[in-house]
Amino acid sequence: MNHPTKLTDLTTKEIALMATFSSIWIASQVTLGPVVGGLSIGPFSVHGAVNRIVGWALMLILAELASGFGRVSVMAAIAALVTRVIRTSPIEAVTVGAGYAVGGVVFDALFYAPALVPLKRKYHGGYVTVSSLVSGTSAIVPYLLLKLSVLGSSAFLSLVPLYAYSTAKGTILSLAGTVLGSAISSRLRKFRK
Numbered sequence: 001m002n003h004p005t006k007l008t009d010l011t012t013k014e015i016a017l018m019a020t021f022s023s024i025w026i027a028s029q030v031t032l033g034p035v036v037g038g039l040s041i042g043p044f045s046v047h048g049a050v051n052r053i054v055g056w057a058l059m060l061i062l063a064e065l066a067s068g069f070g071r072v073s074v075m076a077a078i079a080a081l082v083t084r085v086i087r088t089s090p091i092e093a094v095t096v097g098a099g100y101a102v103g104g105v106v107f108d109a110l111f112y113a114p115a116l117v118p119l120k121r122k123y124h125g126g127y128v129t130v131s132s133l134v135s136g137t138s139a140i141v142p143y144l145l146l147k148l149s150v151l152g153s154s155a156f157l158s159l160v161p162l163y164a165y166s167t168a169k170g171t172i173l174s175l176a177g178t179v180l181g182s183a184i185s186s187r188l189r190k191f192r193k
Contacts, residue, residue, distance in 0.1 A: 014066050018075045021058040025079035028054040030086065049173050052139075055079065055100060056132060056177030057184065059107045064185045069112040076104020095146040103139030103174070107131055128178060136174025140167050 029050050037047040059072045066072070080097035087093030110116065110131040120127045144163060148156045156163075 009068070010071070011067070014071055017062055017065055018071055018078070021062050022075045022078040022082075025051075025055050025058055025075070026082045029079070029083040033083075044169075048170060051083065051100060052136070052170055052173035053177040053180060055103075056107070056136065056174040057181035058177075059104060059135075060128065060132075060178050060181030061185050061188070063108065063111040065188070069108055072108035072111065073101070073105045076107075077101040080104075091146065092143075095142045098142040099139040102142060103135045106138045107135035110134060125182070128182060129175065132175045132178035133171055136171040137167060139174070140170050 033050040036050050037045070039046050055076065059076065062075055063072050080100035083100075084093040084097030087096075111120070116127075140163075144167075147159070147163070151159070
């Protein structure tokens with residue numbers, strides 16, 4: 001069977017999956033994000049947990065159900081765009097949204113890079129974990145660049161411990177989402193057989 005690999009070769013199933021998963025990500029963030037994001041575990045906030053966990057779970061599921069690069073990127077971009085328009089600070093909203101879109105593109109690229117496909121087949125669980133860690137970390141880069149440009153290098157450097165904590169937290173939450181997505185995806189594969 002000839003599988004489409006270009007974004008222009010989308011199947012009806014893939015369009016439906018991208019639309020459905022974007023909607024789930026958006027609805028989760030709009031409804032659960034403010035509630036969960038307002039919680040703290042001691043001094044640690046769980047702000048961003050819904051976006052990271054739900055988003056990365058859906059990225060993995062879509063990547064495993066779809067047939068090529070671009071599907072995850074489009075879903076992440078749609079979800080980032082829609083969930084960011086409700087923010088009060090437009091510059092920060094665009095920057096954080098760009099981060100989620102970047103995370104989606106990086107995840108997509110790592111999942112479908114032709115040179116890396118043999119590694120993914122051979123070490124699937126470990127490969128998906130590394131993809132999650134890299135894409136989860138890349139999602140904060142636009143935000144850090146904004147802070148650097150606004151604050152300047154001296155003030156930015158003084159806040160590096162805060163940014164390191166935020167990066168680690170976001171990356172761990174993305175990994176948690178990928179673990180959840182992997183569990184869901186393995187159940188879906190059983191139903192498809």
